[in-house]
Amino acid sequence: MITFDNVEKRYPDGTVAVDGLSLEVPTGTLTVFVGPSGCGKTTSLRMINRMVEPSGGRVLVGGRDVLDEDPRILRRGIGYVIQHAGLFPHRTVVDNVATVPRLLGASRKEARATAMDVLTRVGLGKELAQRYPAQLSGGQQQRVGVARALAADPPILLMDEPFSAVDPVVRKDLQDELLRLQSVLAKTIVLVTHDIDEAIKLGDRVAVLRPGGVLAQYATPEELLTSPADDFVAGFLGVDRGVRLMSFFSSADLPLRTDPIVTRDDAELAVGDSWLLVADDDGRPAGWRDGSTDTELLPVGRPFVPGRDPLRVVLDAAVLSPSGHAVAVDDDGRALGVISGEEVAAAVRAAHNRRETGTPSPLEMRKSR
Numbered sequence: 001m002i003t004f005d006n007v008e009k010r011y012p013d014g015t016v017a018v019d020g021l022s023l024e025v026p027t028g029t030l031t032v033f034v035g036p037s038g039c040g041k042t043t044s045l046r047m048i049n050r051m052v053e054p055s056g057g058r059v060l061v062g063g064r065d066v067l068d069e070d071p072r073i074l075r076r077g078i079g080y081v082i083q084h085a086g087l088f089p090h091r092t093v094v095d096n097v098a099t100v101p102r103l104l105g106a107s108r109k110e111a112r113a114t115a116m117d118v119l120t121r122v123g124l125g126k127e128l129a130q131r132y133p134a135q136l137s138g139g140q141q142q143r144v145g146v147a148r149a150l151a152a153d154p155p156i157l158l159m160d161e162p163f164s165a166v167d168p169v170v171r172k173d174l175q176d177e178l179l180r181l182q183s184v185l186a187k188t189i190v191l192v193t194h195d196i197d198e199a200i201k202l203g204d205r206v207a208v209l210r211p212g213g214v215l216a217q218y219a220t221p222e223e224l225l226t227s228p229a230d231d232f233v234a235g236f237l238g239v240d241r242g243v244r245l246m247s248f249f250s251s252a253d254l255p256l257r258t259d260p261i262v263t264r265d266d267a268e269l270a271v272g273d274s275w276l277l278v279a280d281d282d283g284r285p286a287g288w289r290d291g292s293t294d295t296e297l298l299p300v301g302r303p304f305v306p307g308r309d310p311l312r313v314v315l316d317a318a319v320l321s322p323s324g325h326a327v328a329v330d331d332d333g334r335a336l337g338v339i340s341g342e343e344v345a346a347a348v349r350a351a352h353n354r355r356e357t358g359t360p361s362p363l364e365m366r367k368s369r
């Protein structure tokens with residue numbers, strides 16, 4: 001557990017970077033500090049490993065005031081990842097990662113073995129181990145940065161804008177990778193970002209800070225989207241708050257219609273003006289046929305798997321579908337049924353109503369990461 005107890009940071013020039021911050025980061029969870037530039041995110045993060053010392057209040061790690069700890073010993077238990085990975089340019093990838101185990105007393109051979117193991121964990125193959133950082137892509141460098149922070153197996157990981165310097169596709173991969181690693185490693189992670197979407201995707205809890213280093217709200221992503229504390233938080237969450245909240249609603253119990261699903265042969269014979277979903281012999285959707293015109297099959301688009309994909313994905317599929325219907329498939333890709341955009345909207349309203357009346361719902365889920 002990391003505890004901020006009424007923490008203040010005033011820099012010597014009088015700037016108040018953090019003002020009265022109190023919050024707890026439970027062990028094994030990921031907390032995100034998010035907010036506009038200059039609101040004190042990095043300062044707050046660095047007070048955990050004593051790179052910055054508070055001017056008031058206390059920061060506790062595992063119940064102990066960090067100011068009572070030897071900074072070197074404190075930092076052994078705290079991995080640190082920064083934006084441009086901060087790798088040593090003249091050391092190979094494997095030696096970059098082996099640095100911390102070496103500092104902790106491992107032999108060169110042991111440290112390298114640990115490094116190779118951690119590199120594999122973060123998705124980097126052996127073939128990259130002997131390269132120098134400049135010979136890697138930005139995303140690969142960032143993975144090495146994560147590997148280096150994990151190499152000593154610290155219980156705490158601090159990450160300052162770790163994925164900001166890479167393109168959106170690599171960024172998504174790195175975020176997914178972090179969530180996968182975290183589901184196995186269950187570290188206590190504090191991650192700083194200015195990107196609210198990243199905060200909502202990654203955080204078990206999100207601390208929204210406002211300029212002046214004041215905590216605006218500390219809540220789960222779902223609570224933030226449902227009940228922003230004030231206009232500042234609502235504004236920071238953006239205009240599509242409702243759509244993003246749909247990421248927390250499950251598609252498990254949606255009413256699916258099977259009658260529009262036909263074989264190719266049946267499709268030839270069909271008359272009428274309704275949409276038909278033509279399936280192949282193996283039951284996989286082949287395309288939509290507009291019953292009112294004798295056209296070629298139109299693309300199915302991205303189907304959804306009930307219970308695995310959230311309602312946000314289902315509504316998106318319906319909106320993009322030529323028929324206005326989303327297609328549900330099983331894990332093997334066989335068509336299970338279809339649902340219209342209107343029916344998805346009704347399911348969203350029902351989920352909202354249940355939430356407001358506090359009725360437990362089979363539709364609600366932990367966010368689909």
Ligand SMILES: Nc1ncnc2c1ncn2[C@@H]1O[C@H](COP(=O)(O)OP(=O)(O)OP(=O)(O)O)[C@@H](O)[C@H]1O
Binds near residue numbers: 011015035038039
């Ligand atoms: N060493 C310093 N001396 C004086 N002021 C500082 C120092 N470091 C940071 N600040 C100020 O403290 C405030 C908070 O800075 P901090 O870096 O914590 O914000 P941030 O939310 O991480 O910003 P960004 O998203 O731009 O990185 C800012 O006004 C900044 O200018």
